[in-house]
Amino acid sequence: MIRIFGVVNHTGNQYEMLKLAQHYDVKFSYLENNVRRWTKASARPEPTDWLNSDQFEWVTHYEPGKYDVAILHTDQQHADPAIGKGQLYRQLNELIQDIPKIVINHGTPMWDEMFTEDIVINGGEILDRKGKPRQLDGMKKILGDNFMVTNSYHAVDRWGWGYPLIHGMTGSEWWDLPKEPRSLVQLSPAGLDKYYNRQLLTYIKSYCKEKFGAMPVHIPLDYTPNDWDEQRDILGRSLLFISQQFDSPMSRGRTEAMLSGCCILSSRHDDAERFIENGVNGFLLPDNPISYADTINQLVNYNYKQTVEIGQRGKETALKYFNTERYLKDLYKIVSGVASGNPPAWDGRSTIYDS
Amino acid sequence: MIVKAFTYSKYHGKPPVGSTRLRALQLMKYWPEYTEYQYGEKSDVMIFQKVYIQNDWKWPAKIEGLKILDICDPDWLEGQPVRETLDAMDGVTCPTKAMAEFLAQLTDKPIKIIPDRHDLELVAPLKKHRGHLNSAVWFGYRQNADLLKSAIPVIERLGLELTVISNEDPFVHQWADPKNIKNYHYLKFDEETILTDLAKYDVAILPKGNRPQDRFKSNNKTTLAWLAGLPVVQDAEQLEAMITPTARDRVASVCYNKAIKEYDVKQSVIEMKGFINELTNNNIR
Numbered sequence: 096m097i098r099i100f101g102v103v104n105h106t107g108n109q110y111e112m113l114k115l116a117q118h119y120d121v122k123f124s125y126l127e128n129n130v131r132r133w134t135k136a137s138a139r140p141e142p143t144d145w146l147n148s149d150q151f152e153w154v155t156h157y158e159p160g161k162y163d164v165a166i167l168h169t170d171q172q173h174a175d176p177a178i179g180k181g182q183l184y185r186q187l188n189e190l191i192q193d194i195p196k197i198v199i200n201h202g203t204p205m206w207d208e209m210f211t212e213d214i215v216i217n218g219g220e221i222l223d224r225k226g227k228p229r230q231l232d233g234m235k236k237i238l239g240d241n242f243m244v245t246n247s248y249h250a251v252d253r254w255g256w257g258y259p260l261i262h263g264m265t266g267s268e269w270w271d272l273p274k275e276p277r278s279l280v281q282l283s284p285a286g287l288d289k290y291y292n293r294q295l296l297t298y299i300k301s302y303c304k305e306k307f308g309a310m311p312v313h314i315p316l317d318y319t320p321n322d323w324d325e326q327r328d329i330l331g332r333s334l335l336f337i338s339q340q341f342d343s344p345m346s347r348g349r350t351e352a353m354l355s356g357c358c359i360l361s362s363r364h365d366d367a368e369r370f371i372e373n374g375v376n377g378f379l380l381p382d383n384p385i386s387y388a389d390t391i392n393q394l395v396n397y398n399y400k401q402t403v404e405i406g407q408r409g410k411e412t413a414l415k416y417f418n419t420e421r422y423l424k425d426l427y428k429i430v431s432g433v434a435s436g437n438p439p440a441w442d443g444r445s446t447i448y449d450s
Numbered sequence: 451m452i453v454k455a456f457t458y459s460k461y462h463g464k465p466p467v468g469s470t471r472l473r474a475l476q477l478m479k480y481w482p483e484y485t486e487y488q489y490g491e492k493s494d495v496m497i498f499q500k501v502y503i504q505n506d507w508k509w510p511a512k513i514e515g516l517k518i519l520d521i522c523d524p525d526w527l528e529g530q531p532v533r534e535t536l537d538a539m540d541g542v543t544c545p546t547k548a549m550a551e552f553l554a555q556l557t558d559k560p561i562k563i564i565p566d567r568h569d570l571e572l573v574a575p576l577k578k579h580r581g582h583l584n585s586a587v588w589f590g591y592r593q594n595a596d597l598l599k600s601a602i603p604v605i606e607r608l609g610l611e612l613t614v615i616s617n618e619d620p621f622v623h624q625w626a627d628p629k630n631i632k633n634y635h636y637l638k639f640d641e642e643t644i645l646t647d648l649a650k651y652d653v654a655i656l657p658k659g660n661r662p663q664d665r666f667k668s669n670n671k672t673t674l675a676w677l678a679g680l681p682v683v684q685d686a687e688q689l690e691a692m693i694t695p696t697a698r699d700r701v702a703s704v705c706y707n708k709a710i711k712e713y714d715v716k717q718s719v720i721e722m723k724g725f726i727n728e729l730t731n732n733n734i735r
Contacts, residue, residue: 179463
């Protein structure tokens with residue numbers, strides 16, 4: 096058995112990751128902490144509700160000698176120690192010295208509001224709020240010898256190192272329901288602006304109102320699901336899903352929507368062009384609000400049935416590429432390899448896409 | 451023995467706030483075994499500095515070792531589950547008698563009053579006051595600056611310059627006669643320079659609060675001003691008694707010496723260690 100020490104990050108990501116214990120001989124021990132919590136109000140069921148005590152446990156502290164490998168989480172904002180959310184990674188990384196560590200880096204080096212990509216990756220001298228120079232360690236130094244996993248091939252290129260692990264989900268857990276003629280977007284008001292291209296979303300909303308007659312339903316601003324069921328319900332009943340992000344390496348929301356049979360309107364960034372064929376199983380659009388608004392208008396008002404069919408082909412794509420079995424197999428390869436001192440190497444070729 | 455503090459600042463992912471500095475970080479300087487909790491660590495003693503159990507975070511109740519809640523604000527007024535946290539602890543520390551008396555209603559766990567104290571290594575020799583009363587200072591968090599409103603009339607009558615040292619400018623001049631607006635100044639609070647900043651003025655005006663939470667407040671601002679060599683006044687009568695440098699020197703000297711004697715943070719270290727020993731012995735019994 097491989098004994099894995101970990102912490103909660105995004106529950107959506109972790110929900111899929113913890114399924115590893117149902118299919119492989121591993122056990123997860125998660126540190127309870129105040130920074131990231133997994134509760135009844137979280138977006139996914141609590142692990143103790145669906146895993147047994149041989150598969151998962153909460154622990155109060157890290158105990159050297161008790162685990163084989165640790166899985167920690169970062170994104171580009173961990174480069175700045177002044178950002179509180181990085182504490183968890185930094186402190187556990189310092190504390191855990193007896194076992195190898197896998198670090199899942201959920202971001203790209205883009206943090207335009209604060210630093211250049213070079214600073215985020217390699218570090219350098221910056222000015223603090225008082226105008227005094229201070230040294231910032233780049234992610235390269237912060238991650239050190241840890242085995243860095245990214246969420247897309249594109250992100251490996253952007254960081255300059257790393258091993259890609261493309262997410263996977265259980266298709267049957269997503270609800271493909273009769274589609275309402277509406278568009279939907281899922282984007283938390285928290286987080287980075289340019290990275291998620293909030294400006295484009297604002298303009299898309301504006302032009303949609305003008306050209307289509309209604310703005311996209313924005314979760315959680317226009318509608319806040321009380322639980323996962325309500326999220327799956329509104330997703331499953333929406334004809335279109337907008338994924339306009341600029342630099343998120345692999346949007347989970349987009350995959351959830353694809354598995355729910357929504358027709359995807361996606362930006363061209365990151366790996367989107369590797370699995371979305373324009374007009375076949377979704378749409379790849381330029382960063383232009385009029386393109387989004389015109390497309391939404393055409394699809395909903397004049398091509399509803401064809402759009403449903405495109406959504407179905409998108410679902411087939413998601414089931415093919417982003418399924419749990421493939422994801423867990425890839426994850427186990429990483430976990431077992433790192434735990435045994437033989438981490439996998441990536442040759443730069445796609446491990447899942449056709450081309 | 452490994453002693454850790456889970457501080458308010460750490461819990462909220464913020465740079466150290468006043469209570470964290472006063473109640474935890476200062477003590478660590480003189481107590482090598484006492485350090486700030488880092489995620490994943492295990493300790494023999496955990497001191498929760500203004501950190502409370504939450505509906506979705508029961509970790510304080512689950513950890514092993516001795517547990518102490520250090521509470522310096524009436525956070526139950528903010529809706530914090532103080533009672534549930536107390537139930538999970540072995541003991542409580544707080545800075546004031548009023549706080550201790552209130553908490554005693556909620557728990558039968560041992561309660562120890564450990565006043566807010568200061569790091570005397572940072573304190574300069576007593577300053578010499580010169581000239582007639584000319585400048586006054588108030589310092590504290592912006593949200594407490596309303597207390598100054600009652601002091602404005604006498605400040606105006608005596609023609610004093612008032613400087614407010616705070617995290618943000620509370621725009622105290624809004625209560626002043628517009629023609630005196632130039633007499634009101636704001637200085638950004640800086641933990642590293644607060645003692646030398648305070649020492650530039652003739653007197654500290656710290657009006658007594660009458661809000662529900664004020665009865666629980668400690669005297670840490672008063673004692674800090676004393677250590678900066680300032681007399682501290684609460685009302686017009688006391689302020690008017692500080693007109694001459696002789697009067698200010700006399701009061702400042704008494705207060706400075708009292709603070710040096712009674713408000714050395716090393717004493718807090720001794721008291722906290724003693725309390726831990728007491729709780730440990732209780733648990734063994």
